[in-house]
Amino acid sequence: MYNKITKIAIAFIIIMGIQSCDEYLEVLPEGQENSENFFNSEQDYQDALVGVYDLLSTTYLNNILGEIASDNSLCGGENPTDxxxxxxxxDMTHTPDNGALRNIFQWMYAGISRANYIVEFQDKINFDGKEELLAENLFLRSYYYFELVKFFGDVPMYTDGRITIEESQSIDKTPAAAIYAQIEMDLINAIPLLPWQQAQSGRATKGAAWALLGKIYLYQDKFTEAAQAFNEVINSGQYQLVQNFSTIFLNSNENNQESVFEIQYSGSQDGASFGCFQCVEGNVAVGFMGPRFQGGNFSPYGSGFSFNIPVQDVVDLYQAADTRLAATVLDMNAFVAARPDVTFTEGSEHTGFFNLKYIPYADDNVLPDANINRSNNYRAIRYADVLLMAAEANLRAPTAIANPQTFLDAIRDRAFGDTNNRITATLENVLAERRRELAGEGHRFFDQVRTGQTSSIPGFTTGKNELFPIPRIEIELAGNRWEQNAGY
Structure with a gap:
């Protein structure tokens, strides 16, 4: 990703002492190869920033779990223990010993730690473009902290630089409100220094920072502030809806005019393996989500492991003329009926549907394990998402600063290809439209939690499952100072 300067990224990881993500606190090795001797040129800072961007690849896990935890899909897989x-x-039976949750906790902190190394040495030398680089770094740190707060609520906050193991055992969790305040400040400071457009795809822009800030306000019910932030994105004129919805998620249409922030995945370098999921270069989630094809001509798709299976309720959301359904869900019965030579194996919890937005393609694999590495970029923030968040924020603000009907109309007009299917911009309609527009993209569970619409999630316990548990081993490593989230 970001031209994936692998040998530079690996060198930087070694210098910074990252130990295979076994610990999220990264302690520098003794000796001369440390960061005091590393940040001596502009290139050193650029290489360090590549290291911060690189951890975005691990958010494939956040995104697939945002669907699996919701009412949009079932876990699937080969069998109920896969x-x-x-x-x-x-099933909402996860505990503090859940390994996937620990991975998210560690990987997000790894990204934060890399960002903090740059912050610690930000004043060491000066060079042209330094302010923009530091602004990108603050955006990335904000992104990682937001993911942590979404999943875990109150978590420890580190902002100044390296933390030793000893120091980690004396630091308490920070209230989510204080973390939100910090990332709000970081984004507000970064926005004036970021450009609207970057020469390199996937790098943080002014629009991405405004959109992330607006989303953070929305999650705190700061609706006026959210509406104002989204207005900056909308009024910038930098983004447009892709006219044909079915093309948005094609690998040939990455970083398109609707992409506000897009996580880049590589199809040309070694990626994750079953022995090293943190070695991700390709999109691991996509490799897991494909059908279990066995034979026949199933081009252009590739085979996968049948996880994240859309349910019938998702299919039933769409009207017959809504073009989004055919671009969101692959109906395997219809697919095989049109191609009788195609054979596949039904996985666990088979519904007959697969996530077409992030389906593997036959020509996009990444070695060494092609089935878990795909080059599909993740559209982290789409302009359509911004329009719907803006509609919601204006509906919920004490006084609207923009017309939510305009934003909802734009989404519906694109979906149906005409102006004959518009609906009134009520809060209920806007939230329902979010589900239709964004199905399969990893936002659903968190939308349900923040809007109190969790009753349709099987097994969900109110007062507990709004947050995930802090990994038990991380609490123990921190000297048992951190209180566990309620219900766990």
Whole structure:
């Protein structure tokens, strides 16, 4: 990703002492190869920033769990114990010993730690473009902290630089409100220094920062502030809806005019393996989500492991003329009926449907394990998402600052290809439209939690499952100072 300067990224990881993500606190080795001797040129800072961007690849796990935990999909897999950590999250039986949740906790902190190394040495030398680089770094740190707060609520906050193991055992969890305040400030400081457009795809822009800030406000019910932030994105004129919905998620249409922030996955370098999921270069989630094809001509798709299976209720959301259904869900019965030579194996919890937005393609695999590495970029923030969040924020603000009907109309007009299917911009309609527009993209569970619409999630316990548990081993490593989330 970001031209994936692998040898530079690996060198930087070695210098920074990252130990295979076994610990999220990264302690520098003794000796001369440390960061005091590393940040001596502009290139050193650029290489360090590549290291911060690189951890975005691991958010494939956040995204697939955002669907599996919701009412949009079932875990699937080969059998009910296939990737047991995911199965437990689907069934809402997860515990503080869930390995997937620990991975998220560690990987997000790894990204934060890399960002903090740059912050610690940000004043060491000066060079042209330094302010923009530091602004990108703050955006990325904000992104990682937001993911942590979404999943876990109150978590420890580190902002100044390296943390030793000894120090980690004396630091308490920070209230989510204080973390939100910090990332709000970081984004507000970063926005003036970021450009609207970057020469390199996937790098943080002014629009991405405004959109992330607006989303953070929305999650805190700061609706006026959220509406104002989304207005900056909308009024910038930098983004447009892709006219044909069915093309948005094609690998040939990455970083398109609707992409506000897109996580880049590589199809040309070694990626994750079953022995090293943190070695991700390809999109691991996509490799897991494909059908279990066995034979015949199933081009252009590739085979997968049948996880994240859309349910019938999702299919039933769409009207017959809504073009989004055919671009969101692959109906395997219809697919095989049109191609009788195609054979596949039904996995666990088979519904006959697969996530077409992030389906593997036959020509996009990444070695060494092609079945779990695909080059599909993740559209982290789409302009359509911004429009729907703006509609919601204006409906819920004490006084609207923009017309939510305009935003909802734009989404519906694109979906149906005409202006004959518009509906009134009520809060209920906007939230329902979010589900239709964004199905399969990893937002659903968190939308349900923040809007109190969790009753349709099987096994969900109010007062408990709004947050996931802090990994038990992380609490123990921190000297048992951190209180566990309620219900766990």
């Amino acid at each position: 990737v047991l950590d995911w199965q437990q999250i689907d």
